[in-house]
Amino acid sequence: MSKVKTAVKIGTLTVKNPVTTASGTFGSGLEMREYVDLRKLGAITVKGTTLKSRAGNPLPRCTETPSGTLNSIGLENPGVDVFVADILPQVAAYETPIIVNIAGSEIPEYGRLAEILENEDAVSALEANVSCPNVKSGGMALGTDPDLVYQVTKLVKENTSKPVIVKLSPNVTDIVSIAKAAEEGGADGLNLINSVLGLAIDIEHKRPALGNIVGGLSGPAIKPIALRMVYQTAQAVTIPIIGLGGIVSWQDAIEFLMAGATAVGIGTGNFLDPATTMKVVDGIEKYLEDHGFSDIHEIIGIAWKGQNAGKEGCHVCSE
């Protein structure tokens, strides 16, 4: 066992290392047992769950872009009841904290989901995905409006005693104001970023490449966007951030930690190499040892806390 301390806390939840999975890219975890020692993960963040089952979007649901993938799964999932009855107990057997990602198309659904999951001891934390359009408010994603994010967070908090993570959409002008709204609503942690809204054209068929037209861009292509949002947000809030977006190596994970993330999530990286999470766990530990750090907290935010930090200016005009 290494002497380096890699445990971090998100609210009342302590995870033994800062590595979790990105919701929707790791199934329930069970599918990955052949490649991943689930016990070795800091936490397993499972596929997004909704009140009722969902069939998802029309195919094609996935296409490749330069260093990225666009997907429009459409939250296909069996619904929270099936999840709780059939899947959760199996995952719980691995004794790794389980973070359940929840999504609703109307705000009250988030409260209902929290209430249902509150009874499940196997659930260690809730992660509210606020990237879906709010049907009631004209279709703009919930997560683009600080007031709605505040409301959702507050509602989830009221219905659970478990730590609540709010997963923010990057498709906003001002990520910091949204992050602060979640913090004010009582969030114990933030997850950033969800995928970036994008589109590809299938020029052969002269139509959008995805059945759903628009999709979420993920993978290494978005890493600079995610790092920027983590860097800015970490300086503006006091709650921990799970940073993710394009992590495929331990070096990428170190970038996120240095930018201010307390933990990291692996999404698309699982598709390239199903053992990516394991390599990131080991790589972070080795990095800390090799560089003489004794606790992971020493590098969290070092890029802006450290000696070398400079002043952020406009990249366009040097104002």
Add this chain to the structure above:
Amino acid sequence: MSKVKTAVKIGTLTVKNPVTTASGTFGSGLEMREYVDLRKLGAITVKGTTLKSRAGNPLPRCTETPSGTLNSIGLENPGVDVFVADILPQVAAYETPIIVNIAGSEIPEYGRLAEILENEDAVSALEANVSCPNVKSGGMALGTDPDLVYQVTKLVKENTSKPVIVKLSPNVTDIVSIAKAAEEGGADGLNLINSVLGLAIDIEHKRPALGNIVGGLSGPAIKPIALRMVYQTAQAVTIPIIGLGGIVSWQDAIEFLMAGATAVGIGTGNFLDPATTMKVVDGIEKYLEDHGFSDIHEIIGIAWKGQNAGKEGCHVCSE
């Protein structure tokens, strides 16, 4: 000469083909003479110009990310007077329409720049870059506020008789509302997108990789974001769009045209292959010929005008 019609109009400006350069990635054009037949371009869009000269941001100003580059040049330029006196006449000799990209740190500067350039016959159109922070309004970029975009556009229009293109920042929640504000302000065309705000960490030095901390992400990585914004905006406005972001091949350019762009710009693509613009000009023409089109307008927006167009839903939750 090909029989295919490739000419398009932006306001009163007709360009013989839809290919221009992305401001800041092609200098004034003169630097590229060894590689590019400047007469063959639809238009040359030159480096951003400000009222006074600017020295730009500290180094490093550029770093590579997966399929992208992050840059923070900081609008280094000699100022509009030097541009007009020394550079413009030389570029004008090539008889290709010149689009001058202008930027100000306060709104009135845009008016002043338009006024100065109004006297220059060699200038075919103005492109207002609204991605810089507005010093007066707390530092958020001008281009993130529809009212300010409306004001800038209106002011530039009042001070020039030339076509006015507004170059939008992608770092916004709702690109369509910003685009509409520019249209209402009188814009003759839109350019989208400018680079996406990003950051990279230099883990060896434990600090941001760029001297300016944040930078603009450009190149193929952002192509899906740019295409999404062009696709959405083209359906919401009636003015033409110059689409750009990650174009490195003629196939990429066709994607933008099908998404609804009337013209395309090549930026980072020039760095990979300095002859990219020429290959895109030829490739578009050949595509149209090979597919039996007689006029480029037949493919503009075909991805949403065409038979195959579907209904856009939420990529996350299939609402």
Add this chain to the structure above:
Amino acid sequence: MVEQGKILINEHVGKDIWRMELKAPWIAQKARPGQFVNVRLTEHTDPLLRRPISLHGIDADNGIICFLYLVVGKGTKIMSELENGDSLDLLGPLGNGFSTAFQGKRAVLIGGGIGSAPLYPLMEMLKAQKKSVTLIYGAKDQDSIVCLDLYKENQAEVIITTEDGSAGEKGFVTAPFEALLRNESVNYVYACGPSAMLRAVEELTLKYGVDGEISTEANMGCGLGVCLSCSTPGRDGKNRKVCTDGPVFKMGELAYE
């Protein structure tokens, strides 16, 4: 399992078609006909995703597997440029594979274009079980027909159709297939190819009341059952993952819109 396969042969065998043999003992040992391998093409991030390629040959004894692939885009182009001795990052075997436990003796295998790739190891397996095999192989033209010797060596009956008539019957696989169904006894049908072909074949099997399986495709994100990119509706209203519930499905199992 992720296994680094060592390339033994990578040869151009037909119009844009290549055949690759790799030393990959672990996969060769585990794989069943109809399964596939997810191939990583670069340690960099473009092209990013792995590409699914069916097992066209499985030689457990010698630890060798084989791919038959059509060069259609950048991933398959990279594959075609690899040389003997190069290694290739393989994730697999993945998917469910064909089942061969049907009643009766006579199997008809229908391959459309590169869709014939997974049928070869299936034929070998059926032959080992003493079934009789007829292959109906449809292609664009003569130059797109490859690897027939394999079938002939194994005493399989082969019927060729080409769209332009440059080899075999002119037309599509459905014509000789329907003739077979009408005139001879067919116990089980396997088909792999473009979805229009699969649909037509499936309709015929339903019409003539013959059972069988199809191997289908979908754009894949993970190949592991975790991303739901490949999720395809079944006739029962439930979705199936092409990567782990498939790529082989029972005739009539999937819904076509």
Add this chain to the structure above:
Amino acid sequence: MVEQGKILINEHVGKDIWRMELKAPWIAQKARPGQFVNVRLTEHTDPLLRRPISLHGIDADNGIICFLYLVVGKGTKIMSELENGDSLDLLGPLGNGFSTAFQGKRAVLIGGGIGSAPLYPLMEMLKAQKKSVTLIYGAKDQDSIVCLDLYKENQAEVIITTEDGSAGEKGFVTAPFEALLRNESVNYVYACGPSAMLRAVEELTLKYGVDGEISTEANMGCGLGVCLSCSTPGRDGKNRKVCTDGPVFKMGELAYE
């Protein structure tokens, strides 16, 4: 010009150091010592940007150029994996190059680590002009010192320093350089290496009133003078582009912060 160079030799010559010879007649014809080539590593988009590499050898007669490069990241790693016969996409020659029209006979060339790469063709040119050349070559250790034969063949004087003392004098290039300046007549100095070394060398030349040139580096976007990524402040308050105004600058021309 974009030229597809054909690799003739790609050999490992020192600790993480490789030497590549390419057939590239157009560039070989045009290039001057101190210029560089911008190398594209893939037709895909990761790694995206070209990598600037100095000309370490220019053989116009045979149409051959040579690179000496240190493997530090993914671009140079890709270079090191290329094989004879492979082609490499070269954009160049770029930059201004060294000038050799100085008064007097004695030139001192100072190379720090891989910074010695562009000094070799410079030495050849100086020798052709009958100048006398002293090379001061500083490196981490013995294993990082490469291609000295070239200098010896050309009767250049060579002084070695290593940080660990495993070859030559222990320490940095500045010690023997200052000794030279103090004791001998030096007409012109050329230096290329890490920026800390360049700064120290520059201070010594200013102190001893000797002219010279340095070749410097900056992260580049284009290498063509269009992106201003490499723009570096001069002492006169004006910026210079390392790619087109440089990479060679007069001693004292650039401002160090």
